[in-house]
Every structure is written in structure tokens, then in C-alpha cells.
Amino acid sequence: MAGDVTASPVAFVATSEAPRAWRTVLDHVESQLLSGALHPGERLPGERALSSELGVGRSSVREALRVLEVLGLIRTQAGSGPNAGAIIIATPSGGMSALMRLQVAASGFPVADIVRTRLILETAVAADLADASPQPDLTEAIALLDAMDSPDLDPAEFLALDAAFHLALAEASRNQVIAATMAGLRSGIEGYARAGLDRLDDWHATSDRLRREHRGIVDAIRAADAATARTRIHDHISGYYAETFIDPAPNPASR
Amino acid sequence: MAGDVTASPVAFVATSEAPRAWRTVLDHVESQLLSGALHPGERLPGERALSSELGVGRSSVREALRVLEVLGLIRTQAGSGPNAGAIIIATPSGGMSALMRLQVAASGFPVADIVRTRLILETAVAADLADASPQPDLTEAIALLDAMDSPDLDPAEFLALDAAFHLALAEASRNQVIAATMAGLRSGIEGYARAGLDRLDDWHATSDRLRREHRGIVDAIRAADAATARTRIHDHISGYYAETFIDPAPNPASR
DNA sequence: CCCCATCGTGTGGTCTGACCACAGTAGCAG
DNA sequence: CTGCTACTGTGGTCAGACCACACGATGGGG
Numbered sequence: 001m002a003g004d005v006t007a008s009p010v011a012f013v014a015t016s017e018a019p020r021a022w023r024t025v026l027d028h029v030e031s032q033l034l035s036g037a038l039h040p041g042e043r044l045p046g047e048r049a050l051s052s053e054l055g056v057g058r059s060s061v062r063e064a065l066r067v068l069e070v071l072g073l074i075r076t077q078a079g080s081g082p083n084a085g086a087i088i089i090a091t092p093s094g095g096m097s098a099l100m101r102l103q104v105a106a107s108g109f110p111v112a113d114i115v116r117t118r119l120i121l122e123t124a125v126a127a128d129l130a131d132a133s134p135q136p137d138l139t140e141a142i143a144l145l146d147a148m149d150s151p152d153l154d155p156a157e158f159l160a161l162d163a164a165f166h167l168a169l170a171e172a173s174r175n176q177v178i179a180a181t182m183a184g185l186r187s188g189i190e191g192y193a194r195a196g197l198d199r200l201d202d203w204h205a206t207s208d209r210l211r212r213e214h215r216g217i218v219d220a221i222r223a224a225d226a227a228t229a230r231t232r233i234h235d236h237i238s239g240y241y242a243e244t245f246i247d248p249a250p251n252p253a254s255r
Numbered sequence: 256m257a258g259d260v261t262a263s264p265v266a267f268v269a270t271s272e273a274p275r276a277w278r279t280v281l282d283h284v285e286s287q288l289l290s291g292a293l294h295p296g297e298r299l300p301g302e303r304a305l306s307s308e309l310g311v312g313r314s315s316v317r318e319a320l321r322v323l324e325v326l327g328l329i330r331t332q333a334g335s336g337p338n339a340g341a342i343i344i345a346t347p348s349g350g351m352s353a354l355m356r357l358q359v360a361a362s363g364f365p366v367a368d369i370v371r372t373r374l375i376l377e378t379a380v381a382a383d384l385a386d387a388s389p390q391p392d393l394t395e396a397i398a399l400l401d402a403m404d405s406p407d408l409d410p411a412e413f414l415a416l417d418a419a420f421h422l423a424l425a426e427a428s429r430n431q432v433i434a435a436t437m438a439g440l441r442s443g444i445e446g447y448a449r450a451g452l453d454r455l456d457d458w459h460a461t462s463d464r465l466r467r468e469h470r471g472i473v474d475a476i477r478a479a480d481a482a483t484a485r486t487r488i489h490d491h492i493s494g495y496y497a498e499t500f501i502d503p504a505p506n507p508a509s510r
Numbered sequence: 511c512c513c514c515a516t517c518g519t520g521t522g523g524t525c526t527g528a529c530c531a532c533a534g535t536a537g538c539a540g
Numbered sequence: 541c542t543g544c545t546a547c548t549g550t551g552g553t554c555a556g557a558c559c560a561c562a563c564g565a566t567g568g569g570g
Contacts, residue, residue: 020552020553021552021553021554022321022552022553046520046521046522047521047522047523048520048521048522051554056553056554057552057553057554057555058554058555059314059317059552059553059554059555060552060553060554062314062318062522062523062524063317063318063321064321065522066277066318066319066321066322067321067322067325070322070325076522076523077521077522077562145470215400275523275524276523276524276525277523277524301549301550301551302550302551302552303549303550303551306525311524311525312524312525312526313525313526314523314524314525314526315523315524315525317551317552317553320551331551331552332533332550332551
């Protein structure tokens with residue numbers, strides 16, 4: 001059950017499945033991305049080159065590239081030049097990707113939101129803790145683990161300890177943003193929104209846009225048009241963050 | 256700028272791009288999913304059928320199916336029978352999909368986490384508000400909008416109002432879970448974790464597993480092995496939710 | 511000498527056709 | 541009625557072909 005988590009750098013999908021050719025490409029790009037062999041802004045080899053390099057057909061390469069594209073990890077551009085033309089690697093953390101969009105849009109019940117939110121935050125916490133150069137103080141977390149070893153806990157007690165453990169992990173992380181988000185989201189959002197101001201070159205235009213979009217969101221809500229409300233609030237938020245934080249990493253050789 | 260948000264049910268990616276054939280397939284399946292024309296457990300037409308039905312090549316159909324698969328919306332099975340064989344639709348809200356995994360794993364800097372978290376929550380809020388049968392009370396939100404129309408606001412003031420507006424929207428939503436998450440995440444998580452207890456058929460085994468995984472997480476953190484820590488905490492959390500909430504909706508004809 | 515229009519090249523995007531392994535079914539033999 | 545065996549059609553994959561386009565090199569005009 002525990003199994004080999006080291007097989008694929010991300011354990012992309014459930015293990016022990018029939019090998020699929022496009023998965024090969026995915027793993028290849030993925031590992032290069034995570035290992036740092038491929039930096040944002042760089043280009044992947046061409047589809048034909050990848051095909052022969054990895055020993056799979058171009059169709060399979062394209063299926064993998066499509067996944068990576070929708071995932072927000074790469075960006076394709078038709079008709080690129082002779083020598084360099086291929087694919088541009090976007091920021092790996094890449095903002096709100098298209099699939100994120102679909103996932104959010106397709107999610108009907110709130111559990112999925114909770115799950116995703118928690119998943120993101122907890123993963124970030126774990127990574128931060130593991131990356132911390134002075135070992136983080138896990139005393140409290142471990143004490144909670146010990147408490148959970150008690151054999152006669154009823155589920156409610158166990159879960160209370162479980163929640164406390166996860167919170168202790170978050171608090172042990174010295175990542176201000178994650179901690180703030182864990183605790184309230186509100187302050188974290190506010191702080192980052194303010195921090196992004198420095199990157200705006202035209203505050204006036206941005207604030208106008210935000211005003212307009214706010215109205216549009218409220219209008220959609222009043223009209224009980226859920227689909228439009230979703231789209232608009234998504235574009236509203238992702239647009240602001242894109243303007244202030246996300247570096248699209250355009251073709252470095254552009255000019 | 257505002258543009259047509261009604262073109263695609265989800266506005267899958269940035270608007271006004273060159274039309275891509277596989278997008279056609281994606282939109283088709285997506286709209287059928289969201290409109291309810293396609294229920295979880297049902298099967299899509301075969302790749303060849305979709306191809307001729309939508310007027311695109313099979314390669315394009317496959318690229319779209321690959322995206323949907325990695326997205327967790329469909330599941331494919333090679334060598335299905337003669338008449339029915341095609342693709343199984345999984346739960347649209349579908350747990351943590353593979354791309355979610357990659358996104359989380361590949362995310363290096365906390366801004367992306369904040370963005371995603373906020374994106375999820377805000378989208379859910381907007382949808383809830385728009386779906387509410389008695390119109391929600393937007394008085395406070397609109398008052399904040401009016402306040403933002405004041406021409407002489409400096410950025411800090413504007414952003415403070417902006418944050419208040421978004422929070423007012425969240426508070427107007429009567430969705431307990433979202434509100435709780437917005438406010439603190441903690442209580443929301445705790446409540447859902449407890450609610451999931453009813454669905455567990457073997458609490459003993461589950462709690463044992465959780466204990467074990469907790470240790471594994473702490474071990475990875477102590478070892479400063481970020482990759483393993485990520486994988487483990489991901490599996491830990493998604494595993495619990497999968498056990499308590501996610502219905503994989505297997506092939507109904509399997510018996 | 512520099513600048514700009516032109517052409518050629520190679521790319522991604524797409525389609526077609528083909529082959530394979532496999533799952534399900536129908537049909538036959540027992 | 542039971543069990544095995546072909547057959548059929550599926551998804552998985554590959555190879556080849558064509559198109560429109562973007563880039564760089566080329567060559568002419570200033």
C-alpha cells in the first residue's frame with residue numbers, strides 16, 4: 001500500500017497501471033522540471049525531436065503536451081521559427097491553470113473545495129518544513145502524535161488530536177503566508193494584495209478594471225447566473241494576481 | 256475586455272485564441288457534463304464516433320480525452336466490448352485529480368497557494384450566492400462598492416475596501432462550509448473530518464493508517480526530504496477524504 | 511553602409527490510415 | 541446446460557501527410 005513513491009517524481013496517478021506512452025513524456029518533462037534541468041522560460045525540444053528521443057509516436061507526445069498545457073506548465077505556439085521553435089515552459093507553479101478552472105467549475109459540492117484548499121495548504125506546509133534550514137521545532141506535533149497512540153481513544157478524541165497535529169505542523173512552519181492562510185486566509189490575502197501594488201505600472205487602469213469587474217460579479221449574482229458569476233469572479237481574481245505576481249516568462253529572445 | 260463569457264460553459268482558457276480542434280471536444284463533453292446530459296457512470300461515445308460527430312480528427316479527440324482523464328473527469332479502459340465500449344465518466348467533482356497533484360507538487364512559492372486557495376473559495380462563494388433561492392443580502396457588499404467609487408482613494412484605501420467587499424460576499428453566502436473556510440479553515444476541516452466518520456466502515460483500520468502516515472510525514476520532514484513529505488501528506492489527506500467522501504462511481508454494469 | 515521587403519525553412523496543428531492487444535460477445539462443441 | 545473458441549470492435553499507438561504560420565536569411569533599395 002505504502003508502495004514506492006519514488007517511482008515517479010510526482011506519483012502522477014495511481015500506481016501499477018498499464019504503461020502508457022504519453023505518460024513517458026509526461027514523466028520526462030516533469031522530472032526535468034522538478035529537478036531544475038528545465039527552467040521557466042526555456043523551450044522544450046520539438047515534438048518530432050521528443051518523439052524520437054523518447055521512442056514514442058508524435059501523437060503520444062502531443063497528448064502529453066496537451067496535458068501539460070492545460071496544466072499550465074507549458075505554453076505552445078504555432079509556427080515558431082526554425083531553430084528554436086518548440087514550447088515555452090511557463091512558471092511551474094503557474095497561476096490558475098485551465099484545469100483548475102474546470103475543476104472548480106465542475107465541482108458542485110463544497111467538500112471538494114475544502115479538500116482542495118486543505119490539500120494545497122498542507123502540502124505547502126510540509127514542503128516548507130522539510131526545506132527549512134534550521135530544523136523546525138516539531139515538539140508539539142510529536143507530542144500530539146504520542147497522545148494519539150493511546151489505544152482507547154474514541155474517534156472524536158482522535159480526530160481532535162489529528163486536527164491539532166495538522167495545525168501544529170502549520171504553526172511550526174515559519175512561512176508567514178501559509179500560517180496566515182491556515183489561520184484565516186483573510187490577512188494573508190490582504191497582505192499579498194498590498195504587496196502586489198509595487199508591480200503595477202498603472203494603478204489607475206487596474207483599479208478601474210477592478211471596479212468594473214466587481215459590478216459585473218454582483219450583477220451576475222443578482223441575476224442568479226451562476227455560470228457567469230463563476231467565470232467573472234475567476235477572471236477577476238486571477239487577473240489581479242496575474243498582473244501583480246505571475247510572471248508569464250515570455251520568450252527571452254524576443255527583442 | 257469583458258467579452259463573451261457565455262461562449263464556453265467554463266471559459267476554459269483565456270478567450271480570443273485560435274480555435275483548436277481538441278477544444279471543441281473538451282467543450283462538448285464539458286457542457287454535457289455541466290448540463291447534466293451526461294451523468295457519472297455513463298459512457299461517452301467511442302473515439303471514432305466522437306470524431307465524426309464533432310467533425311474533428313481522432314487525434315484531436317484523443318488529446319481532449321487525455322486532458323479530461325488527467326483532470327479526473329473520465330476514465331478510459333482499453334479493449335472494451337463491442338457495443339458499449341468507450342469511456343466512463345467519473346464524478347465530476349472528482350476528488351484530487353492527477354493534475355491537482357502535479358500542480359501542488361510543482362508549486363514552489365506560496366503565492367500560488369494563496370491564489371489557488373482564494374480562487375477556489377471565491378468561486379464557490381459566487382456560485383452559492385448566485386444559486387441561492389431567496390436572493391442573498393448584498394447590501395453590505397454594494398455599499399462597499401459605492402465607497403470604492405470615490406475618486407480620490409489611494410491604493411491602500413481601495414484595497415482595504417476591496418478586501419472588505421470580497422469578505423462581505425463570503426459572509427453573504429449561507430454556505431456554512433465556505434464561510435467557515437473563509438474565516439478560518441480550521442473549523443471547517445474539523446467539522447468535515449468528523450462528518451466523514453459515518454462513512455467509514457472500519458474506523459480501526461483507518462485510524463491505524465492515519466497514525467502510520469503521520470509518522471511518515473514527520474519522518475520525511477525531519478529528513479528534510481521535501482519531495483517525500485509532499486507526497487506523503489498529499490496521500491494522507493486525499494486518502495482520508497477519498498475514504499469518507501469521494502464516490503469513485505465504478506462501472507455500474509460490473510455487478 | 512543601413513534598412514526593409516521577400517522568400518525559404520521548420521514548427522505546431524490537424525487529419526487520415528493503419529496495426530496491435532484486449533475485452534466482450536456470439537456461436538459452436540461437448 | 542456448460543465450457544471453449546473464434547469474432548468483433550474498442551482504445552492505444554504509430555507513421556505519414558498536409559496546412560498555416562513565425563522566424564531567420566537573403567537581397568534589393570535607400
